Amino acid sequence: MKRVAYYKGCLASLSAKELDISTQALSPKVGLELVELETVTCCGAGDIHEAEPDYYLHLNARILAYAEATGSDTLMTVCNVCTLNLRQANFQLQGDERLLERVNENLAKVGVPEYRGTVDVRHFLWMVAEGEGYDLLKAAAHKGLKGLKIAPFYGCQILRPSKLLGFEDPDRPSSLERIIEACGGEAIDYPAKIKCCGFPIIQAREETALGELIQPIEQAKEAGADAIVTPCPLCHLSLDAWQSKLKKQTGKDFQMPILHLSQLIGVAAGFHEAELRFKRHVVSVEPMLDKLSV
């Protein structure tokens, strides 16, 4: 068992609770003991980075400090945006002693433990795409996904900028495909799997965002996918909830089920609704589940 500090982020804490529930249920099966961080807040996404950059840095330093205080060397995330935010802040602090010193002085003033820079921020995807997690995954996914065609959707901020993420080739990633195949499903390929879903501007520039959002859904549909799987709850939210807006705008009703990575593995591991919470999705996952049970 690897003990990791677990950072849920806002989405998995609130509107994407199903992500948290399925991740918690799955973790022991893939060798992860989650130490939940109780007192942390939102990482601020790109938004606080832009609105109050110094606050962004301190907010993330605080999360890193509490992660370090658990004694684990790993802070595990379940969201692309959290991953980039925390990794960026972490590299800034680790690579600049004077900055780390100043931030630590401020943290001390409000009663946060010192951050010594020993934590590595890693996404759940990376924990199960290689090493022990991957070996255990194959055993855990005993029920399989036979007959299912799954479209992997990476989203942006787990691939780019690769300088800060660097787990795999940002143009030809393969971690999701490896996991889909280890679970017994068939991974389909389509160009938009590495592109943006439009989420960051879906409220401020809806039309532009929908022009991005339609690409992965349409391409996955054309390639015969039964569902799309994503490692990011923000991608999940836009792909799942905004399909109704695509229908309104284009007349196309895709009805494409969107799964969190932990849910997809959960299905292959024989989990039930109590751990999967598909009822919380906007687009029904039933057609995919029906196909699997045949």
Next chain:
Amino acid sequence: MQVGLKIWRYDSTTGDRALKEYEVDAPEEATLLDCLDIVKDRLDGSLAYRKSCRMMICGSCGMRMDGGAVLACKVRMYDMASAGHAPVISAMGNLPIVKDLVVDMEPFWQKFKAMKPWLQPGYDQPPADEEHVISQERMNVIHKESLCINCGCCVSECNSMESDPEFLGPQALAKGMRFVGDPRDAAKTERLDQYSAEHGIWDCTRCYFCNERCPKGVDPRDAIAKLGAEAMKAGIDEDMGAKHAKWFVHSAKTTGWLRETELVPKTQGIVSSIKEMKFAMGLAVKGKVPPPFPPHVAEGVKESRALFELVKEQGVDGALGIVQGERALSRLEHEVGHAAGGGGDTGVGSRDQADVSPGEEPTRKRGGE
């Protein structure tokens, strides 16, 4: 060494297109540009591409290799040729193609010019025998932005521009930041106003393709974040994108977590959020929108609020805040795939298939269906 290339030939006057394969014998140190020169010299004189300096400074030779924009004179072919991989070479994206690998840069220059990329009046001559001294600290704010060679690689895969061709885009906005951050420029506020309008700063979807592709380390997305930070510092925050960002700060201070229920009205205003009601109700049924009361408050919110008050006093705001630690980031090497046990090249070649066909229309044109 033998180098294989698959080149998308295209002629906009006839509309003819074809993927042609070539193989050339090139020296081991040859770049993609050297190989194209050999093709043109020995195999097919009609091949069209741009070049000038051959040393990554003029910005002429931007093109796509396996779907991703590169400077042809920067890419060495040795590894690919040794692996027996013949890459697909095509024209850059988001710009109309003239012939083969040559794109029409006019839309790019239009956006560039719209940024007024020169120092605005107010740049007074220094008194006799004196000079303008700019502190290193101020220089650091625009160091990366001043490295741009206008090659267009960042624009090629800009996801927002694919969807909204009028988006100013990464190169123009990075150039804008280069002037907004220049202490000698007297038009900072006007610039921020202009860049904050429709098709400006808040159009960026943060896909980070620009940072990934830029051959000079400009990191245009970071420049856009600096512009956003400067605009908000200057109180230019009426755009929905800016309001969206402000609400994050507010939530982090008050409840610790972002509450999506409130994000819609705070971003779009009450009137349009009422129009959104039906959509929001659909989400609420699924528990996607947490009920407004009682707010879900993170335990550590007092600390994070105190932290906010504390750093606010220290005044490391605007672009200065973003530049902190930038050097530490620029020292990071691109060690892609090293962390991944089985990562690397095993992936299915989505990039090989993506975008290889030239002359595609953008996904959606503004005003179109």
